[in-house]
Amino acid sequence: ETTIEVRNIGDNPLVIVDVGTTCGCTAATYDKRPANPGESLRVGIKMTPKDTGFFDEVVTIKYNSINNQPVKAKIKGNVR
Secondary structure: OEEEEEEOOOOOOEOEEEEEEOOOOEEEEEOOOOEOOOOEEEEEEEEOOOOOEEEEEEEEEEEOOOOOOOEEEEEEEEEO
C-alpha cells in the first residue's frame, strides 16, 4: 500500500478525473475535491497480489489539464 501526492503547481484548481492501473490486482482511491494552487491531492494505491515475486505496474492519473496529458507513476516491488 502506498500514497502518491499530486501537488497543484498551476494557477487554476486541479481536479483528478480518473485513476487507472495496469493490473486488476491494484486498486486506486483518490481525493474527489478540487485542489487550489499550492494545495495537494492524494492518490491511494493498494495491491492485492496473487503470487510472490517482482511486480512493475503503472498508475495513470487523469486530471483537468489543458493538454489532456495524464501523469504516469511507476510502482515496483517484490512480494515475498
